[in-house]
Amino acid sequence: MLNFNFKDKNLKIVQKFWIFLIVSAVIIVAGLVDTFFVRHMNLGVEFEGGVSIDVNVSGVAVESGKIEEEVISWLKGGNEKKDVFEVDGTVQKSGVGLKTLTFRISSSKKDANGKVVNLNVEGADNKLEIVHTSDYIKDSENGLPAHLREVFGEKAVIDVETQVISESQANVTVRRAFIAVGVAVAVILVYIALRFNLLAGVSAIVALIHDVLIMVAFTTIFQLPVNMTFIAAIITIVGYSINATIVVFDRIRELHVLPSNIEKTDVEIANEAITGTLSRSILTTLTTLVMIVILAIFGSTAIRDFALPIIFGLLAGAYSSVLLSAPLWVKLRKLFKQENKKPVKKIKKIKEQAKA
Amino acid sequence: MSKRKSIVILTVLAILIAFMGFACFASGPVPGSIKDYKGIFGVIGKGIDLNGGYYAVLEPKDEIDGDVDAALNAAIETLRSRLDENGYTEATITVENFTNLRVEIPEVDNADEVMELIGDQGELTFRSHDNTRLVYGKDVADAQAGYDADGNAVVYLEFTAEGQKAFAAATELVSGYSDGENYLAIYLGERLISSPTVSQKIDSRQAEITGIESIDEAKTIASVIKSGALDIEFTVGATQKMSATLGEGVLNNAIIAAGIGLLVIFAIMIVFYGGMGIAASIALMIYVVLYVCVLAIFPWVQLTFPGIAGIVLSIGMAVDANVIIFDRIKEEYANGKTSKASIAAGFKRALITVLDSNVTTVLAAIVLWILCSGSIKGFAITLFLGVLVSMFTAVLVTKWLINVVGGLVKEENRDRFFMLRRRDA
Numbered sequence: 001m002l003n004f005n006f007k008d009k010n011l012k013i014v015q016k017f018w019i020f021l022i023v024s025a026v027i028i029v030a031g032l033v034d035t036f037f038v039r040h041m042n043l044g045v046e047f048e049g050g051v052s053i054d055v056n057v058s059g060v061a062v063e064s065g066k067i068e069e070e071v072i073s074w075l076k077g078g079n080e081k082k083d084v085f086e087v088d089g090t091v092q093k094s095g096v097g098l099k100t101l102t103f104r105i106s107s108s109k110k111d112a113n114g115k116v117v118n119l120n121v122e123g124a125d126n127k128l129e130i131v132h133t134s135d136y137i138k139d140s141e142n143g144l145p146a147h148l149r150e151v152f153g154e155k156a157v158i159d160v161e162t163q164v165i166s167e168s169q170a171n172v173t174v175r176r177a178f179i180a181v182g183v184a185v186a187v188i189l190v191y192i193a194l195r196f197n198l199l200a201g202v203s204a205i206v207a208l209i210h211d212v213l214i215m216v217a218f219t220t221i222f223q224l225p226v227n228m229t230f231i232a233a234i235i236t237i238v239g240y241s242i243n244a245t246i247v248v249f250d251r252i253r254e255l256h257v258l259p260s261n262i263e264k265t266d267v268e269i270a271n272e273a274i275t276g277t278l279s280r281s282i283l284t285t286l287t288t289l290v291m292i293v294i295l296a297i298f299g300s301t302a303i304r305d306f307a308l309p310i311i312f313g314l315l316a317g318a319y320s321s322v323l324l325s326a327p328l329w330v331k332l333r334k335l336f337k338q339e340n341k342k343p344v345k346k347i348k349k350i351k352e353q354a355k356a
Numbered sequence: 357m358s359k360r361k362s363i364v365i366l367t368v369l370a371i372l373i374a375f376m377g378f379a380c381f382a383s384g385p386v387p388g389s390i391k392d393y394k395g396i397f398g399v400i401g402k403g404i405d406l407n408g409g410y411y412a413v414l415e416p417k418d419e420i421d422g423d424v425d426a427a428l429n430a431a432i433e434t435l436r437s438r439l440d441e442n443g444y445t446e447a448t449i450t451v452e453n454f455t456n457l458r459v460e461i462p463e464v465d466n467a468d469e470v471m472e473l474i475g476d477q478g479e480l481t482f483r484s485h486d487n488t489r490l491v492y493g494k495d496v497a498d499a500q501a502g503y504d505a506d507g508n509a510v511v512y513l514e515f516t517a518e519g520q521k522a523f524a525a526a527t528e529l530v531s532g533y534s535d536g537e538n539y540l541a542i543y544l545g546e547r548l549i550s551s552p553t554v555s556q557k558i559d560s561r562q563a564e565i566t567g568i569e570s571i572d573e574a575k576t577i578a579s580v581i582k583s584g585a586l587d588i589e590f591t592v593g594a595t596q597k598m599s600a601t602l603g604e605g606v607l608n609n610a611i612i613a614a615g616i617g618l619l620v621i622f623a624i625m626i627v628f629y630g631g632m633g634i635a636a637s638i639a640l641m642i643y644v645v646l647y648v649c650v651l652a653i654f655p656w657v658q659l660t661f662p663g664i665a666g667i668v669l670s671i672g673m674a675v676d677a678n679v680i681i682f683d684r685i686k687e688e689y690a691n692g693k694t695s696k697a698s699i700a701a702g703f704k705r706a707l708i709t710v711l712d713s714n715v716t717t718v719l720a721a722i723v724l725w726i727l728c729s730g731s732i733k734g735f736a737i738t739l740f741l742g743v744l745v746s747m748f749t750a751v752l753v754t755k756w757l758i759n760v761v762g763g764l765v766k767e768e769n770r771d772r773f774f775m776l777r778r779r780d781a
Contacts, residue, residue: 180727288672
């Protein structure tokens with residue numbers, strides 16, 4: 001029979017808090033430096049604006065997938081005018097119409113190396129650059145139509161339409177999502193402060209922020225595309241990760257009021273709570289990971305791009321709720337000189353209940 | 357519970373789950389009929405990414421003065437709230453070529469009509485026969501779609517205090533006109549909705565708009581009135597039906613993935629918790645079919661891929677409650693209680709944990725539901741429903757099932773069957 005039996009072991013997790021914190025801090029700092037100063041996030045069309053391209057080829061028999069392949073390779077620099085036009089960022093395919101294929105490219109102009117859409121127009125600002133890109137792509141002499149005619153022959157009826165997409169609305173949505181997450185976190189904090197105590201609430205929220213930062217860090221480090229689904233992934237993790245942390249604090253709350261534990265220190269109680277809930281933490285993370293990993297295996301690229309941040313978030317959530325949240329609570333209690341404060345009232349109440 | 361009773365209950369459950377599972381996920385042609393069976397899962401509304409939809413480009417009629425971006429953002433806000441009100445939370449709006457709005461709506465029946473209403477400038481006006489505007493949209497505090505006593509679709513209006521005065525004055529004026537001219541024309545933008553005859557002054561906070569064809573239309577009209585007028589007048593430009601943006605087959609792959617994931621979870625639960633794991637596995641199957649049914653019942657649920665992933669993830673979370681409870685039972689047993697007492701104590705104690713941890717998720721979902729729009733709102737709804745259903749199945753249903761499954765083995769073997777062990781034994 002399998003069993004994770006940690007209950008009788010003392011893993012001294014609280015004592016190793018600084019080690020765990022440093023591991024997280026290194027990843028977060030590396031990720032944030034990468035996000036803000038080096039490569040930046042790989043933002044999708046929704047956030048940065050870009051060009052949407054509708055391609056329709058008719059009149060000739062075309063193998064499925066051939067158009068897609070040709071369009072993407074041309075956009076990615078397979079054209080002769082490579083020095084003029086090249087996309088080295090995301091080309092998002094999103095099928096519009098029953099015959100028309102739509103591609104979306106994001107337009108961030110970041111620096112000499114990190115450009116997504118790279119059109120050599122001297123001194124052009126970003127908006128102008130996108131318009132040029134859009135016009136260039138649909139240009140029938142030099143652009144995509146010319147290339148497709150070469151590939152599919154003169155008989156093919158080729159229709160290429162381009163639209164410039166602005167970024168504004170997605171940013172509004174994201175801003176609102178972040179405000180909402182902020183409010184949700186505040187509500188959670190109040191709830192935990194009422195049901196547990198304020199410092200437990202603060203520790204739980206710090207653990208949540210940690211999880212989100214780790215997700216952002218890994219998403220930048222692995223250059224996963226960031227679009228609206230990434231926001232959904234973050235929210236999923238916020239909702240999920242708080243559960244694990246609460247389970248640990250619930251155990252602390254329970255151990256705290258046990259009359260037999262009245263002599264125990266915070267460190268001992270936190271360690272006992274962590275080891276007592278460890279098998280549950282591992283098993284739950286395992287079952288949830290199983291689901292999302294299988295989804296990623298079966299899914300297309302777009303699905304994997306959504307599943308990967310969640311997988312990072314799940315791992316970060318397990319890590320923070322087991323190794324960071326309760327030790328942080330111990331440190332905070334020490335900092336605010338509350339380590340000797342025991343919930344005496346509750347003990348009395350429990351004793352009365354036991355008598356009755 | 358006796359062995360016979362357990363077997364009967366489990367057999368009935370197996371048939372029920374198999375039937376419901378089939379009803380939920382099967383789809384395809386019905387033998388001897390030209391109709392396709394859609395499955396309960398197929399009935400749930402789906403986003404553009406999974407099922408395609410319809411797009412329309414709204415072009416401003418005249419050039420926009422002043423700050424174009426600000427004007428467009430205000431228009432998007434208004435359109436967004438109209439779409440949300442109509443249950444199209446998964447619709448998207450993007451700015452195209454700097455001045456046009458591209459609206460993509462999943463699963464619409466009568467797309468042109470929806471666009472005409474959604475994209476309408478939408479100022480509500482009550483006018484007399486000579487086109488004098490008497491009551492305006494700003495006079496209305498609230499608008500709700502509903503049915504009148506005869507079962508016709510209507511929009512109920514509630515006026516502001518100012519609006520009540522304006523409405524009373526308007527009805528008094530109009531009722532004084534001669535027959536044929538004594539009506540109040542109700543316009544939404546330049547669209548005449550109805551023109552009821554007014555025979556006397558009506559001094560009332562409420563009014564209703566009749567002459568509406570369907571409840572769907574009434575809902576749209578109510579949403580347009582409530583969201584206020586658009587400052588920009590749009591014309592509907594290019595419109596087209598669109599296929600699923602993530603490609604066909606995504607949904608089937610996700611269902612297969614969920615199925616395989618479930619089997620793996622069953623195996624894990626049974627390896628760790630034996631008989632209790634079996635009970636949890638059955639409860640999990642009940643959770644899945646129940647959740648699918650709940651999603652199908654709520655009309656404002658629109659699943660997108662993140663939503664599907666959310667469901668898949670929620671299955672993982674539903675297991676969590678069981679793991680917490682079972683761990684607790686094991687612990688109580690290890691400390692010397694009988695299996696029966698351990699199970700009772702385990703459920704009782706773990707219930708607090710499960711409640712506390714799930715209430716936080718529910719709170720977060722409610723906040724997102726209220727504050728967000730579009731796909732995040734949709735996501736919050738599915739999350740909220742998933743947590744509620746999972747608490748029911750993971751706690752109540754599992755507790756009952758442990759009793760049932762326990763009945764399968766003899767009393768003296770039950771502790772081993774549940775994989776309960778004494779400490780240091």
